[in-house]
Amino acid sequence: MSIWLTPELKPLFGGTYFPPDDRYYGRPGFKTVLLTLAEQWKAKKTVIEEQSSVILRTLQEGTSASEASGQSLPDLKACTETLYYQLERSCDQEDGGFAKEPKFPQPVSFNFLIRLYAKCKGSFSDMANSSLEMATFTLLKMAKGGIFDHISKEFHRYSTDAIWHVPHFEKMLYDEAQLLFSYAEAYQITKQEEFAEVVQDIAEYIMRDLLNPAGGFYSAEDADSLPTAESTSKKEGAFCVLTQKQIQEILKEKVKDTLTLAEVFCHYFNIQEKENVDPIKSPFWKKLSRGHKEPTVCDFASAKHCEKPCILCFV
Template sequence: EERPDIDNTYMTVCQMLTGQGGWPLTIIMTPGKEPFFAGTYIPKDARLNRIGLRQLIPGVKGMWKNEPKRVEKATAKIREGFTKSQEFESGKFPGTEAIDFAAEQLAQRYDGQHGGFGSAPKFPSPHNLMFMLRQWKLTGEDRFLEMVTTTLEQMRLGGIWDHIGHGFHRYSTDQEWLLPHFEKMLYDQALLMMAYTECWQATQNSLFKQTVYEIAEYIERDMLHPEGGLYSAQDADSEGEEGKFYVWEKDEIESLLSDDASSFNTLYNISQEGNFEDEASGQRTGKNIPHLSSPLNSEQATWFDGARTTLFSKREKRVHPLLDDKILTDWNGLMIAAFAKAGFAFNDNHFTNLAEQSFSFVEENLVRDDQLLHRYNDGEAAIDAMADDYAFLIWALIELYQSTFNPEYLEKAISWNEQFISSFWDQEKGGFYFSIADDDQVYGRQKQIFDGAMPSSNSVALMNLIRLSRLTGETELENYADQVGKAFSADLIRSGASICHSMQSVQFLNSESKELSLLAEPEELPETIRDTFSPFSVMHIITKKNSKALSEIAPYTSTQKKINGNPTLYICTDFMCKEPLSGLKLIKKALG
């Protein structure tokens, strides 16, 4: 997490050699940092068909001493393979056929019973859900919306959601979202908050709004630095056991809840034998992961608040999982973007304030001599920022601008984007490198397009460039976006389901996207602009306070004036504007 550039290099090698990757990652390398053996977890002693370290190390020692040519041959072959992995096939910018192909790839993997895509283990992958939500908006096909709503509901009901303390665990080890890997990651909370916010805008489902607020409650309680930065993660283990902090015995619940225990146990599937299985033996342990079979009704929800408070108070006395208290620029960027998006959608300044406080922390503690840094911990900021840091922070600033309409955030987004292009852009082939320099890169600088648990830097940069271009009228930014799409053309067209955040940009460009300018004071804003899912538009709210500064950043807004002093909406497409609409009635109709 501190050096994802190095991790990415050796993880790529592991995937090349073994066909899979994961952590812990085991690499054996030369003194020159060139790997010749890679694997994931290796036990101390041989187990079934898995080699153990006691057997591996003597073999490596023998090869190193007696067969140096074999090591040289292995390192040369790996170097050649790695170089080929960075040879992206360029071509035309993807079109609607790539979007449709990616959506159908995901649809074929959709689990109609439990939601999500594929079988066990199941990862939330919110950027996939946000892509499918946009596919519904683009095509009008309700099946795409159903996939998203079912998945979000099933995750919220399942054991992957912490029903007592809130927040999502990292992933589910089973198909039903019941048994999680109990680690909690900041980036998962951020991306899921965005997905639930957008799906609330699309459906007005109250459970989705509740989930956004409860994620925020968890973050503010457990992951917030006193000065506004956001910590990285909470461990899965406590007292040497995974999940011990989170699971419950039936007798313990009965002693705490007394007469309410029976109702709680029925609703949350608590049993004497338990539903939490020992990882090694597969036997039930008598411990339970609370989870629901269906959403609570309003009466049950009111009653549950009291029971949850009792259980939470008891749980707080347990030994807590370790807190990973380093503060990462990229992960903070994601959470800032999520808070800002929620603040606008729900018209809640508390979310917006959290976003602004976290950005202030990054600006004050992770910028040195106008250069962005990657990590802050124990009062020290270090490590040159990487592409994720820039891309995610620019995303955060765009969302902050779209939430507050403070031109300073848009100006900062433009400034950091200029620095990003200057330091990371591949002048020869297009796209952004992952690292700012190649001093520590044994094979040189990499580029990434495939999404993982988080979207890739090039995926996020692609959307940032398009939105900044539309917000400012600076067409050169969209030219950069075009070059990104062309540089990774073959992968985007063939493997779009693995690059869903980039596919959102392709959806944007193939929709009736709009640049909106609403000239109105804050108290005149219609709720329609907040609670409507409008993924294919960017918006300026032009007020007396911000109009002058905004006209310098986005010159096309300087000619946009109120008609007869009334709120006025300008709707532009591809930088061409229609006749303005004046009066709230017409504006609401147009926005709705």
Template sequence: MPNRLADATSPYLQQHADNPVDWWPWGPEAFDEARRRGVPVLLSVGYAACHWCHVMAHESFEDETVAEYLNEHYVAVKVDREERPDVDAVYMEAVQAATGQGGWPMTVFLTPDKEPFYFGTYFPPAPRHGMPSFRQVLEGVGAAWRDRRDEVAEVAGRIRADLADRAKVYGAGAGVLPLPGETDLHQALLALSRTFDDKHGGFGGAPKFPPSMTVEWLLRHHARTGSEAALEMAGRTCDAMARGGIYDQLGGGFARYAVDGEWVVPHFEKMLYDNALLLRVYLHLWRATGGEQARRIALETAEFLLRDLRTPEGGFASALDADSLDPATGKTAEGAYYAWTPEQLTEVLGAQDAALAVEMFQVTGTFEHGSSVLQLLTDPADPEAYARIRAALTEARGRRPAPARDDKVVAAWNGLAVAALAEAGALLDRPDLVEAAERAADLLVAVHLTTEGRLLRTSRDGRPGPNAGVLEDYADTAEGFLTLYAVTGDTSWLELAGELLELVLRHFTDEASGALYDTADDAEQLIRRPQDPTDNATPSGWTAAAGALLTYAAYTGSERHRTAAERALGVVSALGSRAPRFIGWGLAVAEALLDGPREVAVVGPAGEEATALLHRTALRGTAPGAVVALGEPGGDQVPLLADRPLLDGRPAAYVCRHFTCDAPTADAADLAGKIGALTD
């Protein structure tokens, strides 16, 4: 019989709806029940594409004996971290502080007052590698709760106090911090260079995650300062990822991370946020260098989004699972959809082409049981053979059981996809990508925006989820809308972005310090209000909001929005030189601030080729964070376009900083020189 998760909008929660565990969704009812029964709460946090979440579910949560014990001694609460990033953030901080590591599934034991007192991640069904079994953990925690309740209360209180102290390191407790300057960015570049992998690209060792926000900063730093070191680190990292197994050489798109330091063997889940961010990174690398590989990767990643992640409603699903059914064994296995053996290649291609494919794609047993993840370490010597082999393998792979899809729509990640697809469509002459971005943005407006103008975090099948949007939802959705305005000239997107950013100023900002919180001031109160300026897999909501506020100020001349952006960016001066890999988006926004950002106003009759040429050139500019406004002469809806006449009757472009403009130009080449754009 299904438990309480059967009606959830989260695919992850629905995966547990038939467990014998008597799961509760997060909410006051679960904690009231724990209080009524006098038992602790077991909080289990994960997400639908998480491999080890599936493993623990199969080993423990589907086990009738374990479930019977768990139901008798605990109230079990299951949370989708992608639906409730605030819950995940608060308790993950506690897990990391207590154990020095974190991950999913996250397993936390709480008092009925939501205070954590014991932590872990994955627990095996039997003792292994020094880890206790899950049943042993349940029994040990239960004994402590029963026999040493005072000790449990003391631990819970100490952890809560420690979390409160951590909030003072940055944020409201730190006061107003100085703006980042040239010295801060130079020191950040030096610190980052010390962790750069000269041989394999990327930063640090295994496991290696795509450093999307860091590369975006490096490209902006190169554009502003001419730093060849910044461009080299960005280019070599992008090249290594594009050639490695982390990139799907057949279908496009990137896996979540590589388990090794050489980008060979991925953790196979494919996330919307990674691919939206990397699409934009490769697009910007192409914009900066004109490199054909960067253009190809951007297009293939865009096509992956449209083919594999687009939902019937026009939004984008969250992820594809790492696991899929392996027909050879009849069991699910990580990477079964993507890996190949030489024998499988021969079966599909025949002996001659299979021999070429083994060499071309490095099929040398890099994964498990003699199979390989495909790599493309050198450009194919025979492009026709490459195209033929790739097409045949793609067609054959399409007959394999595909990974499951987490088809919930997350506002923030769809905002990132809107920005990437809109910009890619404009720069690469693919209007279908712009149309896809508009349709996703329309879904966010129609389904995720409430009648009060607030954002909801998720939807599924066009049905809004119950959870309030967090800061990254507002910031990344505003970023998507602002990019749509730059690409289309449709002022409704600028207006919608302004409305979202007004809510950021009103509900997420600390007035005294300018620091930003991850949740609104009227959101559910957890044991502490989450607040984190550092990037994780996505830009932090804090610095993403700073970037959107700065862009909006550049369009409108609003000093209120610019001041809010500047105050929020003070945290970059505190963290940039110490942890540049974890505040890459903040560093990228700081580059825009130091550059102005530059404002490009393009005025001219709609549909006229001369107007379109100036607009395309403006969008190809590499000046960090440059904003592009497009409109008819005499329009007054967008302040940046006000009082910008034609030039001798011809369409014109004005390049400005703080609304102070250079002489207008009607020449695209002249405009390109002013904003660092490559010309065809």
């Protein structure tokens, strides 16, 4: 979160995230924002000061409502319905989530929808079922996407695109903790093993990588890391990225005739020799995404057809 203040500490402009430059996500870069604000301050200082006073007054009024002041608190039922319909309107029916790119996990929204289902499943079945579907659909999409680290088993900070494909590689303790509860509650209601597996994965990651031996937990893992042991400068996601060549060197074991684990792995995760993402967001690997089918034994000339068209056929 970045907030710009006047010398009197009144807010004049702010936003959750500004990319390094203008080429990212169609948003103005941080430098552009700084230069624009500086120009506006010089040209329209009085107007900006007046606007900042209005912003501050609005914020104060919005956080000071109370019954003691004669203002009635919002009706709980009306607030619940308003929030539900806002989430319903913004829900991505194809890829899950409640916003455009970049997409952040929203544990608070999941918790609200799951509790709304539990509260309304008897009397308001349509709203209840829709609430549960929005939450579980998004949770499953996230777990199958690149925002989830399928090797060390935890979630990255957010997805840079709308399909949970390319993550920002930072990992936050409070994200993991909240999502652990979201997936646990989804499992309690649906009994789908996918949710239970994610709960176990997150818990294992926290205890393995974020637990401080001296007590307590580390708050986060940096998005930037060294590409190799010999590197002197860090790059975003370097520790989390593998090339097709590296995978071929690691997974040499044959699973059937001339078929190697590397071939199965690369086919399943759609890993190609060359990068298959926007160069701005490179280098990243690609998880199963929209339009990519699960592999079947028929996809491999060296494999025999069987009645179980899934990755398990090769083991």
